[in-house]
Amino acid sequence: MRWIPLVSIGVVALFLFFAGCLDNEAVNEDDNVETTPGALLNLSRETYGISDDIELEVRNTGNTNLMFGRSFSVDAFNESSSEWEAVEMDLIVTMDMIILSPGDAFTQSFNPEEVFVDGVKEGQYRIRKTVSVDDTDESMELEKVFRIKADTE
Numbered sequence: 001m002r003w004i005p006l007v008s009i010g011v012v013a014l015f016l017f018f019a020g021c022l023d024n025e026a027v028n029e030d031d032n033v034e035t036t037p038g039a040l041l042n043l044s045r046e047t048y049g050i051s052d053d054i055e056l057e058v059r060n061t062g063n064t065n066l067m068f069g070r071s072f073s074v075d076a077f078n079e080s081s082s083e084w085e086a087v088e089m090d091l092i093v094t095m096d097m098i099i100l101s102p103g104d105a106f107t108q109s110f111n112p113e114e115v116f117v118d119g120v121k122e123g124q125y126r127i128r129k130t131v132s133v134d135d136t137d138e139s140m141e142l143e144k145v146f147r148i149k150a151d152t153e
Contacts, residue, residue, distance in 0.1 A: 037133040038062035039100075041142035048112075048148050050120045055109040056127055058100065058142065065134035066100040069093070070108060074116075077124040084126065088117040099134065112148065122149055 038061035048054055060066050070093040075084040091110060100106055112120045124147055132139045 035064045035135050036062050037064050039066055039131050041144045043144050043146055046146055050150055051113045053109045053111050057105050057107045059105040060100045060102050063102050066131045067134055068098055068131040072127055072129040075126050089115045090117050091115040
């Protein structure tokens with residue numbers, strides 16, 4: 001008979017513990033601040049030579065963290081069909097996740113002469129990179145157009 005009060009106290013304690021675990025959302029003072037994601041893809045110039053390194057920068061212009069990997073794609077503009085066509089690249093990138101805070105920038109570079117499988121041709125190209133918003137499931141595709149010319153320094 002002495003164990004009944006102990007069991008009752010144990011059951012009540014477990015009930016209170018689990019009831020407290022049901023509402024485990026942290027109070028966030030920033031709940032009233034609207035999330036405004038924003039990002040820019042920048043290049044150091046608009047025209048590059050065939051053997052130039054191309055440096056691309058992702059800049060977080062919003063008020064929330066952005067997440068992305070190191071992968072990106074390059075398309076070439078086909079003037080005869082007036083369409084963008086994917087450029088096959090021999091480029092190895094690590095599969096790490098980059099988290100970019102508001103106001104910060106991430107830079108990476110590549111050399112078309114070294115990574116374009118079918119060689120570099122003069123013309124118009126674009127870089128595309130997908131970034132995700134940390135607070136939502138929203139993703140954004142960033143792109144930037146540039147030219148490659150043989151006689152550019």
